[in-house]
Amino acid sequence: MRRNLDASAEAIGRDIDALARITDPGRPWTRRAFSPRFDEGRDHLRRRFVAGGLQVSTDAGGNLIGLRKGTRPGAGTIMLGSHSDTVPDGGRFDGIAGVVVALEVARILARRGAVLRHDLAVVDFLAEEVSVFGVSCIGSRAMAGVLPQDWLGRTSDGRDLARAMADVGGVPESLHGPLRDDLKAFLELHIEQGPVLEAERIGLGIVTAIVGITRVEIVISGRPDHAGTTPMGLRADALAASARIVTQIEARATELSAGPAHFTATVGEFEISPNAANVVPARVRMLVDIRAERARDKEAFVTWLTGLEAAPGITVETRLISDNPGVGMDDGLQRKLAEAADGLGAACRRMVSGAGHDAAFMARLCPSAMVFVPCREGRSHCPEEWAETADLALAAEVLANTVMELDRKREG
Known part of the structure; x- marks a missing residue:
């Protein structure tokens, strides 16, 4: 009472x-x-x-x-x-x-x-x-x-x-x-x-x-092509590749969040270019917000991010933007x-x-x-x-x- x-x-x-x-x-x-x-x-x-x-x-x-x-x-x-x-x-x-x-x-x-x-x-x-x-x-x-x-x-x-x-x-x-x-x-x-x-x-x-809060920028680069004349199997679509990466990020973060310590990862910023309906996307920039109670979880996740493999014709670059313990x-x-x-x-x-x-x-x-x-x-x-x-x-x-x-x- x-x-x-x-x-x-x-x-x-x-x-x-x-x-x-x-x-x-x-x-x-x-x-x-x-x-x-x-x-x-x-x-x-x-x-x-x-x-x-x-x-x-x-x-x-x-x-x-x-x-x-x-x-x-x-x-x-x-x-x-x-x-x-x-x-x-x-x-x-x-x-x-x-x-x-x-x-x-x-x-x-x-x-x-x-x-x-x-x-x-x-x-x-x-x-x-x-x-x-x-x-x-x-x-x-x-x-x-x-x-x-x-x-x-x-x-x-x-x-x-x-x-x-x-x-x-x-x-x-x-x-x-x-x-x-x-x-x-x-x-x-x-x-x-x-x-x-x-x-x-x-x-x-x-x-x-x-x-602790860490933010990592990921840039996915492909090749711009005509959306109507380029066969699906011959494209280097940066957006399609980035969609797979976002899905991987969500799955990996969900696994870590099931542990005893607090963990989240969020793709909070997302930019596509040239951003035209009739052009295969050439470049995507995303910003990943990573928050963890334990430093080792955050560090392991960032290491995993930097090791993401690119699909044929696609390059993936990561850059650490900020890191607060x-x-x-x-x-x-x-x-x-x-x-x-x-x-x-x-x-x-x-x-x-x-x-x-x-x-x-x-x-x-x-x-x-x-x-x-x-x-x-x-x-x-x-x-x-x-x-x-x-x-x-x-x-x-x-x-x-x-x-x-x-x-x-x-x-x-």
Whole structure:
């Protein structure tokens, strides 16, 4: 039986609804980083942080931070948060719920009259989603000191990333290392973005690891010919060859996913040329997104991809586009979160995150952990994305109790 909560589902719902109304006209819900709508959302959050008793600032990485001062200078900071930007036509809760719940944790502590030794920080990371500059997790990479310097020169609509970061209050010229050395723990709330919790009727997930993500480009080259006069047996059809490769990828990934560790592989981009009805396809480019809990599974799959054999007249070329390792979440924080859930009589389960999150970069700075809540039908990155405010309130209570327990823990 769950105990009564100090968290307010109504307040969480109001804050999420208010941000949802800040969207590009006719495009629910679109508030992309570095856009006027994103700036409007940031202004709203700034006001809500102040109303929640937080001191507001923007760091050099363009992250919006609300601070609740602790009583012991130098004790360090416990940070909570996520991101407020969205994908195009994305959801109301992805990232946004994590920022709003972090703010609710600060309000819960105020209602309780809780006095913390540590500082408490609520963060809205800049551009967690893939931005107009083609890169993601900009704010958390900057905070962790791993934002590539060459990214600052990426351009979109005549503005480079450095200028865009400065326009939201960042100081990109000072990004030469980690921005924080005071963090004792980082906690992030997020919707699951998958169907497991809802299917199992469990209100909370505790993330054990965030998968590694590798992307491989495959180019299949054949020969363009007349579609009506070239006999079927004499063609070098790049599309037909690529269709066989896609089928092989799906079959191999399905085999790996049946094992004990999380694994997925997706052909998410696909281009054909010359893309004419009366021409035998000459070239296909595809991008394979590979996500794995275990590095060895990912490495084995990439090795298999690079060894794919070409049919007569067909060449297959592979190129590694990006490779981010998986990140384990802190065992001690996982235990604290589970204990907090148990203290409320709330069921929870351990699970792997198949999506990337800011917590993966925060883990470079301090012990980090994540809590998932169910989302309807597992839908995310779409207008239909939905999470229940009652689940978010429960997560806020768990996080608040975990923060208080961490604050009680003696240094060392």
